[in-house]
Amino acid sequence: MTPLFPFVCLAHAIETLAMKHVFVVEDGHAEQKMIEALLKQAGFQVTLSSSVDEAWDKLQSGSPPDLFVLDIVMPGKSGLELCRTIRENEQLQDIPVVFCSSKSEEFDRFWAMRQGAQAYLVKPYAPKELLDVVYQHVK
């Protein structure tokens, strides 16, 4: 342990505080890993959830994130449902939501945006696409 350890810790804490927080709800393991890795590489703090209920529990306890990345089709409640819940919540309603879904039809995009999302990515997407969208919408 170096004598600089407290400063390192402090610096790390400040960095963590300054990092933008992205909340990801995605049931696919590989997709989770990819989104997490991409966002972390780009300097974001990432919280992962595999289902809407788990996500909602986490949101109740933690501080509100800066952006949501949501899958749509998941076991249990859908990402659309979570998006509606987020938009009805006073603390979360202004946080941007990005959907990443394999539902590729134009109507799917229309409907997802109608639920209050800011962007809609169709899977599979290029890593840069995700990062561009996240950069564009994160506050």
Next chain:
Amino acid sequence: MTQPTPERDTASFAAAEPEAIAAETAPAEDAKGSDDLLQLLLTANGLEQSGEIDRAREIYEDIVTRDSTGVWGQSASQALAALPASEPAALEDTTLERPDSNSEERSTESEPTVPLPPSPPLDTSPRREPKTAVARSRGGLGTTLKLMFVATAAVPAVLTAGATLWLAPQTLPPATTPSETDDRDRVLQRQTLLAAIVGAVSILALASLTLPRLQRLDRYLRQIAYFSKKVKLDRPTRPLEIPEGRDEIGAIAANLRDIADLVTNQNHRLQQLERQQEQERQRDRAEKDRLQQQALDLLERLEAARSGNLAVEAPLSDGAVGAIADAFNATARSLREFVSQTARVAADVTERTHDSETAVRQLSDAARHQSQDLQSALDTVRAIADAIDRLSRSTRDAADLARQATEAARLGDSNMDRTTESMEQLRTAVANTAKKAKRLAESAQEVSQILAVVSGISEKANLLAFNAAIEAARAGERGEGFRQVADDVRGLATQIGESAGDIERLVGSIQAETADVLDVLEAGTAEVVSSTRSVGQTQQTLRQLSELSQAIDGSLQTVARDSADRARSSQDVNRVMEEVNRVALTNTEEAQRVVSVLQGLLEEVETLKSSVAKFQVE
């Protein structure tokens, strides 16, 4: 718009740079698992962000070859498709034109399995040909037609108008008289006829000029129509007999020949296209079937929800049906919440109503009991009032009696006064009698003393007579007379003695009688004294009795007053209790009404519950 600024990119990826380079320099042999693929993807992304497009492309291609169907490979192929071209490539044209991020057309273009047909030369050549034809034959058929139109339309009109104008100034003097007016009309008719003749002549001349041209044009057009019909019917046809290059007709003929060639050449291509279209139709049909199936699934769920099963969840398929399914799920979810809440509330209301009903029933019973108690209390109070009334009457009677007693006592008192007076007089009389009796006794005693003296004298006289008789006897006969006298004196003396004894006995009896009288008088005096005392005591008692009666009278009057008050009070109490009883009765009625209302409510809630029970929420 989705493109981030380069400054931000470089800044944010500066930190990731060493990692990326490290991952890149590491040999890719061990990149077997998904972690390595992910690492490669990150590396490629870092390189892409930092501008090293070619290296990024290599790594992306590597990922695609390793994992063509997985998440990594698909992402990499998407990234490859989005990479800006480093060298001009025919294949990249479409991807370059397309926006980088989520564009509207992306969903349709993202199917790499259906290749686009090679760009046909058909599109370019006919587009260029008419341009040159138009350029070449400017002033050709179009101009001729325009000139012919102008000539047929304008020349007769201009000639007629000119003739009219030329004739007008000299032949139209101002009309002042009727004869002049007739002249003017005639002149006008002539002029009109002249102008019509000029027009007709010019039209005929022009028609003779234009008709052959129109006929030729007609012929050409018929040929073109026939030829194009043949081309349309896709049959071998004889060539067009139209000289080339003179005007638009020539150009059209040339183009038609080209088109006929092209049609022939592209037949197989059309067949190809037809096959493709057939495939597409099949795909469309499959899509339609899928859509129909989705709609049927959704309808089934809707039907289930309509019949009460709100626990259904429609699958989120792609497209509009998926969106409708999502909206349906959300609606079903809120309906579930609503139904659950309603059921909860209904159960709660039932429970509370039962509680309330019991409470109100108890209240009602209590009120009824209270009313009954109050009724009996009321009866008691009425009895008390009656008793008080009777008491009041008795008190009044007793007061009368007391007053009568007082009066009687007062009367007795005055009688006693008179009795005392009589007694006093009696005592005085007895005392006087006693005094006189005493004086009688004293007189008797004096008589007795006198009698003793008389008795002594008699005895002395007897003794003297005896002595005289002894002297007379000694004196013999001469003494006889004396002895006689002496005997007589002795008889007298004995007689006196006997009478004195009689008197003495009489006096003794008088004394004894007097003593008896005295005794009786003394006893009478004592009797009178004690009687007087008794009378005084009686008087005292009578006075006390009178006072007592007066006191009793006063008390009774107070009692009478009090009982009057009490009667009033009991009337008040009676009124109050009647009021309370009325309230209690009202309470009972109200409580019964509330019970019936609650029962009605319970029935309503039961109806609600049975309605709610039709819905399944779990």
